[in-house]
Amino acid sequence: MRYRTSADPFPPFPDIPDMSALFSPIKLRGLALSNRIMVAPMCQYSADDGKANDWHFTHINSLALSGAAMFCIEATHVEAVGRITPGCLGLWNDATEAALKPILASVRKHSKTAVAMQIAHAGRKGSSYRPWQGGQQIPLSEGGWQTEGPSALPHKEGEAPPRAFDAQGLARVREAFVGAARRAERLGIDALELHSAHGYLLHQFLSPISNQRTDQYGGSLQNRMRYPLEVFDAVRAAFPAEKPVGVKVSATDWVEGGWDLAQTIEYAGELKKRGVDWIDASSGGVSPKQKIPLGPGYQVPLAQGIREATGVTTIAVGLITEAKQAEEIVASGKADMVALARGMLYDPRWGWHAAAELGGEVEAPPQYWRSQPSTQKALFGATTFGAR
Numbered sequence: 001m002r003y004r005t006s007a008d009p010f011p012p013f014p015d016i017p018d019m020s021a022l023f024s025p026i027k028l029r030g031l032a033l034s035n036r037i038m039v040a041p042m043c044q045y046s047a048d049d050g051k052a053n054d055w056h057f058t059h060i061n062s063l064a065l066s067g068a069a070m071f072c073i074e075a076t077h078v079e080a081v082g083r084i085t086p087g088c089l090g091l092w093n094d095a096t097e098a099a100l101k102p103i104l105a106s107v108r109k110h111s112k113t114a115v116a117m118q119i120a121h122a123g124r125k126g127s128s129y130r131p132w133q134g135g136q137q138i139p140l141s142e143g144g145w146q147t148e149g150p151s152a153l154p155h156k157e158g159e160a161p162p163r164a165f166d167a168q169g170l171a172r173v174r175e176a177f178v179g180a181a182r183r184a185e186r187l188g189i190d191a192l193e194l195h196s197a198h199g200y201l202l203h204q205f206l207s208p209i210s211n212q213r214t215d216q217y218g219g220s221l222q223n224r225m226r227y228p229l230e231v232f233d234a235v236r237a238a239f240p241a242e243k244p245v246g247v248k249v250s251a252t253d254w255v256e257g258g259w260d261l262a263q264t265i266e267y268a269g270e271l272k273k274r275g276v277d278w279i280d281a282s283s284g285g286v287s288p289k290q291k292i293p294l295g296p297g298y299q300v301p302l303a304q305g306i307r308e309a310t311g312v313t314t315i316a317v318g319l320i321t322e323a324k325q326a327e328e329i330v331a332s333g334k335a336d337m338v339a340l341a342r343g344m345l346y347d348p349r350w351g352w353h354a355a356a357e358l359g360g361e362v363e364a365p366p367q368y369w370r371s372q373p374s375t376q377k378a379l380f381g382a383t384t385f386g387a388r
């Protein structure tokens with residue numbers, strides 16, 4: 001398929017379809033993507049001591065064929081105490097690294113998707129039961145662990161508080177992020193996303209709700225941003241210069257007096273100076289007092305606000321489920337890309353269906369070429385197959 005370009009006459013000739021913005025290419029540093037769709041990182045709570053297993057093999061290989069140009073591996077924790085649940089994925093030793101290797105080898109064999117990895121630390125939200133076990137804090141007496149955070153403030157009233165990090169602890173966790181970045185590079189990961197959202201460790205430093213430190217890491221906005229920026233710098237320096245590093249943020253706590261869009265814009269500006277390649281704009285997670293105005297595309301204005309104020313490449317995420325909705329977000333310049341989580345679990349070929357609807361093209365493995373609808377002969381590009 002040829003897309004209309006600015007050199008073509010307008011209105012376009014009928015044989016030259018209007019270009020879909022969602023299915024137009026984008027470059028993130030040295031990484032070229034053929035469309036603007038990312039499979040959002042999604043914890044599976046199914047690892048063994050941080051190690052990926054057969055569930056991850058099936059899940060990741062399936063979503064690597066979604067038609068999204070980039071698949072982001074779930075929150076991958078940089079140390080064991082930084083896991084949300086005992087089932088969370090990790091990348092902190094040779095065993096966790098080795099477990100991901102065959103999965104990535106299979107993805108590379110059957111898919112052309114770029115593979116990003118979200119690297120994460122849960123801070124005070126660690127030591128939780130899996131969501132389907134209730135998701136509440138696991139007490140030490142039931143096999144939980146002592147969490148650490150910016151301040152000794154529990155996430156929820158009545159919970160055991162985290163231990164406040166000292167300088168040594170901060171250095172240890174920063175180095176753990178660096179270690180995970182190096183292992184990710186060894187695994188051939190194409191891009192990293194630093195998890196600075198949803199009330200996990202880096203967000204806990206940013207928000208005055210969870211950070212009440214009195215040293216250089218607490219108080220003013222500049223001080224609250226200091227540790228997340230130090231971690232970003234360290235990860236950026238440890239990952240190859242041509243590969244992108246993005247950051248997922250909660251652009252607001254949805255709590256009066258908490259972290260908000262204005263502060264996020266300052267943070268995004270600081271990240272931009274340090275070479276961030278995208279901001280993935282989510283929200284909430286730091287306080288049970290949050291009041292989230294849920295609705296289709298409810299976080300899109302946050303991505304738009306960040307993009308307009310800073311010019312940073314943004315990814316919109318959150319209740320984006322329809323092809324035309326995603327197209328409108330990108331075409332109108334509200335965000336540069338979209339990420340889908342639940343919509344992809346529900347329809348693991350979401351990208352194919354969106355391409356069919358919008359006149360785009362997606363990569364598909366030859367084993368599946370014959371699924372091409374009779375009205376969509378160019379959906380998978382130039383494919384030929386036959387039989388005798």
Ligand SMILES: Cc1cc2nc3c(=O)[nH]c(=O)nc-3n(C[C@H](O)[C@H](O)[C@H](O)COP(=O)(O)O)c2cc1C
Nearest residue numbers: 040041042043074075317318319320340341342343
């Ligand atoms: C099963 C599941 C697991 C998730 N795990 C993560 C995660 O590891 N990291 C993250 O940043 N967000 C995580 N999220 C949030 C999604 O990435 C996304 O921001 C959110 O679900 C909104 O997008 P959606 O409406 O398309 O689902 C998870 C969401 C789901 C449904």
